[in-house]
Amino acid sequence: MSWETVIGLEVHVQLATKTKIFSGSSTRFGASPNTQACAIDLAMPGTLPVLNKQAVNYAIMFGLAIDAEIEQKSVFERKNYFYPDLPKGYQTTQLEKPIVGPGRVVIPLADGTTKAIRIHHAHLEEDAGKSIHDGDIPIGVSGVDLNRAGTPLIEIVSEPDMRSSDEAVAFAKKLHSIVTSIGICDGEMSQGSMRFDVNVSVRPSGSSALGIRTETKNLNSFKFMEEAIQLEVDRQIDLIEDGGKVTQETRLYNGDTKISKPMRSKEEANDYRYFPCPDLLPVIVSDQTLDELRSSLPELPDARKSRFTQQYLLSDYDAEILASDTSNAEFFESVAEKTKNPKLAANWVMGDLTARLNMENKNISNSPVSSSQLAGLILRISDNTISNKMAKQVFDAIWLGEGNADEIIEARGLKQLSDSGSLEKIVTEVIEANPAMVTDYVNSDESKRKKKMGGFMGQIMKASRGQANPQQVNQILLEKLNELI
């Protein structure tokens, strides 16, 4: 029996506004419990919501970025249920008329083609607070922190268009790239800025009916999402092949234990009793606002990728990587512009810089090597002041804060030796010091000679403390050796 996987995603994106959606409390991450929760956030009696303009604008910008219809008269509803992290006993959200209608997101597939994933809609809602169940709290007690309660979210709901965990991850990454590129979300997964709920079902290949789906909630990394999907697909297939039936349920995946289990609380017993929130009026978006937001929308990742391939002649692959993250893209472009050498810029950004950043768990936005410093280094490679190999040393030194490329090259005397006189002298010395090698070279076939030059090169580089300009040395060595044939 061969199986097809059907996946839909619901993605919660925290909007990077300064304040909450319905109150003027700060949304800054990491504050002590309940120090960023005002009377409105605590649902104290008599408090009322007033809508954050920026949250609305950010939601609209997302809609524009995915080519969706913007609902110009959207409404907020109350979704009623009881949970300690939900202070009002209802969540203010959108149901009948969400602010963003159907749209699409294009994802790259492993084989180099692309696929369009349809977005059903995206709506505005408020985030709940957080609870802790162990650690800083006595046994038998849970602690509720309402700092996060009221943070503006957009919930993006996809159609069940994905057919593998790879596609789901590509979709999630593309969304991440879009929302960070247009500046509506900081994209900090570890801080919960983006959370995924995955709906997974399986069906026999070729079937058009949908299988029973389960929902795994609250995944906050691409890796966990991938693992959870794989696990769930396998579990469902095993279950069905053993003669069982998939139960429609909500599950939780623990990324540390790698175990998924159904939620114990009876979610299906909940009837949310949605009704329009009487404390809020319809959100009217004017044509003017739409036009303004449309014209000021920052460059989207796909557009940027196209531009990179055309403007900088980068490969599709390189362009995809550099264009997907705004900070990376900006860094790269800054270096490319300063050096007029996009190829080297791309290599260094994607290669040495990224590797070092990853190793030390840093972001390009707090890179110890700035874009102008990297540009400065690359300029010295392209003007032959130092070799590519030497450049890596210099890069390390810049990283450690020793200064700019020029300063380091000067201080350590790393300038490539390109003065033909000195170079000739060194080459001659090495040749004279190694008569056996010379004989060997002269007696070898032409085809093997190139390789034998390596031995001389090694000694020459050593004698010049690595600073001899390799291309020049090669030239001089070849000439001199050939004179001896």
Add this chain to the structure above:
Amino acid sequence: MAIKPAEIKKLASLSRLVVDDKTITDVTDRLSSVLALVDQLQSAQTESIDISRPFHIAQRLREDEITESNKIDELQATAPEIYNGFFAVPKMID
């Protein structure tokens, strides 16, 4: 329209109220009488009605500026139970 005790129990559960077996008949009777009242709505012809509230058309939007500061002591002064700044509740499963 009469409402059954089982439905009352469900409503009580959804709204986190307790209706015990002693009072359930009473509650059922009273709720049924209210529902008989509201059932009168069914006779109304409302298909073509289209009128909106004249002064409540568009939601006002607030500038995205921080206006609240940390008032945890004030706001937690009459809280039932606090632990290290958290609102304390019996341990939640899940």
Add this chain to the structure above:
Amino acid sequence: MHNFTLAELINGLRSNKFSSVELTQHFLNRIKELNGDYNAIITTTASQALESAISADQRLANGNAPEMCGIPILHKDIFCTNGVRTSCGSKMLDNFIPPYNATVVENFENDGAVMLGKTNMDEFAMGSSNETSFYGPVNNPWALDCVPGGSSGGSAAAISARLAPGATATDTGGSIRQPAALCGISGLKPTYGRVSRWGMIAFASSLDQAGPMARTAEDCAILLNAMASFDEKDSTSVNEPIPNYRSKLDNPINGLKIGIPREYFSEGLHSGTEQAVRNSLVELQNLGAKLIDIKLPSSHLSVPAYYVIAPAEASANLSRFDGVKYGYRCEDPKDLEDLYRRSRSEGFGEEVQRRIMIGTYCLSAGYYDAYYGKAQQVRKLIQQDFSNAFKSVDLIMGPTCPSPAFKFGAKGNDPVAMYLEDIYTIATNLAGLPGMSIPCGQVDGKPVGLQIIGNYFNEERILNVAHQFQQSTDWHNHMPSELA
């Protein structure tokens, strides 16, 4: 002093007949002496009141003080008062001390008014008799074995018994107008959105509105001047210009067209009440007004629609009372569910629990369209009825209540009997229109109220007619015999 109107007290302060401190002390003494008879006041704020009075006298001496400066008032215990317990008539909030003021309270404070205390009310504003309060029922000063009306029974009784010259109250289905009628005083529910709901504990968000209670229309105008404001913290607050509500009181009412809905004079109306109301209408004709028959054909649907919409909104508004952040928490909850169920069942009274369940029912899956959806449509029909009527009349009048004050327990076991008390007042809340009740007669020694309904933001006209009526009649000056 307590027999002066608020307007007279304002003059008295300015002509140095007495100071705010003297005035405040007088009412505090009166409350101490008499509140036991009525149970109108839950919390008295004596020392705070005297402190405010001292500051007020200072401000008055400096000149240019606002109208309400130094005037003692009461606030219904539904308005959050900073540092002062705000119970909403419920065990659930018996220990709740808000760290913020309702905008209404703030407005009066800024004007230098003196808060004497917080008045008793039906629990969470749900009731028409002030019998559901956790703090016990309020007795009608006109007949101590009768209800004062509700939910603002405490404010109404307090004014009627002259425990204060003015009070704030709220009206969701008639909770200002009905108790005003039963207690023989004047009470106004402004247009929805005229007065801020910030800090006013929510019952039914799309219907609740705060308004003044006092003995005269002029006094209500003075109070409304202080209460009305555009508040950015309330998304339903309307930014309409605020007139001086006293400025048109003396306008003559010749030619004023008053609509008399036939639906408000049909079966169920007590004959004594009807007579008193019709007599007042004749009086208004004598003053030059024209009476015009009108129809409000969807009137009979207002009580059913209200008893879907109000409980539905309330059921959500009251979900925040969960024993977690503030308010009542049950003892030794064994788990989270136990915490919720017991805190709420022990903290809320029967009527509140009943309405929460009705509201939950009307919003449930499978019932939403038939109940909540339908009720909102019916609401539009009612709005349209008024809209049509106001094309041909300036104001609409009729009785405020179907009968005078009834005895405690008279509406006994049938909640619907109680709900029908609001049969004439509810439609105004559903449409969001302003409405007022003023005393217009007596039956068996108990007051009768005349209801005046105006078009949106037309409080001035309502107050004008009321004032003119009060210039040529003296029902508003009558007081309960034992207080005379």
